[in-house]
Amino acid sequence: MAISSASLISSFSHAETIAKPPRIDTANPPNPILLISKCTSLRELMQIHAYSIKSHLHYDVSFITKLVNFCTESPTTSSMSYARHLFDAMSKQDIMIFNSMARGYSRSETPLEAFTLFVEILEDDLSPDHYTFPSLFKACAAAKALEEGRQLHSLSMKLGLDDNVYVCPSLINLYTECEDVDAARCVFDRINEPCVVSYNAMITGYARRNRPNEALSLFREMQGKSLKPNEITLLSVLSSCSLLGSLDLGRWIHEYAKIHGFCNYVKVNTALIDMFAKCGSLDDSVTLFEKMRHKDTQVWSAMIGAYANHGEAERSMLMFERMRCENVQPDEITFLGLLNACSHRGLVEEGREYFSRMVNEFKIVPSIKHYGSMVDLLGRAGRLDDAYRFIDSLPINPTPMLWRILLSACSSHNDLKLAEEVSVRIFELDDSHGGDYVILSNLYARNKKWRDVDSLRKVMKDRKAVKVPGCSSIEVKNVVHEFFSGECVKSRNTKLHRALDEMVKELKLAGYVPDTSMVVHADMSDQEKEIAVRYHSEKLAIAFGLLNTPPGTTIRVVKNLRVCRDCHNAAKLISLVFGRRVVLRDVQRFHHFGDGRCSCGDFW
């Protein structure tokens, strides 16, 4: 098979600048195929290609395949563009070369090119095979192109290529990446005998889409079938433990990993460090971390982030120094951890310094998340105007999330005027987020503007914006128990509610005064308001912990929203009155309560 035009090389824009043909022993010409295997750069590859044409050496589809494979191995804009020239120039196209192209595109900046090219070749007489669809699904997953993915899915079914060990996992991955987890589950359920890779794809999908319980239940099912989990299974299971804060299961996975030799994997160790930190046992993270001989960027970032979430900014910063001493390059996530650390401790100058070092010294382009961290850093520290100006100065259009972070800072610092202004900016962009209305409405309530509270609640209802209910969970004897705010307020006779009432009574003796300032209803009596905060989910979970765990042991609670001021006060007193350490993970960070104090120093 021949290249259709020998002028291909000169038609490629970079060709002139690199044309320095290799020296050729004309008596004994080298085989271009062997040259490719020694090739180290795209430039060299172009030279080899030029040489193969000029010297009229024999080349065939396997030669072109090797050239294209080289280009798609680590795809860049120019290597993919060169590969595309090679592909387009072929007089008769070949499915193996297309597969290589699709694989390259799927990992490139422009994944959907794979789909576009596929549509083009469909008109030619080229039959896709088992290797074609995984790359295409991966491309659609990367581009979050659900519609294109669905089209390809039905085509693969029509061609009878959907029931295959390579195709199924990539199909599951496509649907979970496009946030259609249930479609992914349908694919999974239709597999006759799912292999480990398919289980992994489905478990990972659940974990990534914040459905850890379903991930874990599949993991158990897998073990029931005596399918042997591999290191990838453990990574997803560990990330599910992290989401749930399930320390018991996390420890069990750690033992399992030790027994089955998975602790040699750097990634598994990183996931373990992260899991221990997110399940509230920072000490275990540190122990594992210090034992690791080879530490890469991710391991350092995990530890920096772990200290940050536990409010230990100094240790985060120390970690960064150590990392630099050992010559490990930080990346954008390392800096997210550092900014987060500074933000939780109100270290505005240090945070600004890291931001500017990230940009100037390490040449990392800030992402929207870094901007968010900066708004949080400034806003939380009470520099609300600076935060506002920061958002205004950005080179991008502010997202609702950036304003939302500022709104939440307005709420911490009770700045109703700015909060109203910021809310307007948010609602212009997105008026469906219930949490925004709640923050503003609580601010009105705190300032006794009951009429505004009522009208805002009405607006919220009209726009059908719903608030995520507060939920706290606690793990006791391997079982995770969940509590929702205000749950079973009517059925006051349960053991738990009696325990909670008892707990509040004792706290009051120690000086606890319920803080009802954020309760929004003007027409409630003081007693009703007190009841409203008494049944907050975190108090329910802590009371459950007091009731069901041995005296003196640590109570670990995970909450899905930020902890409220009243619950924070109550937890401090609980740690004193009942002699318990309470570790509370809220959506933002950890609070360690002990001896009547909290590790956050009441700054959160």
Added chain:
DNA sequence: ATAGGGTTAG
């Protein structure tokens, strides 16, 4: 040639 650790918006 399929699944993949640290961030994921409070």
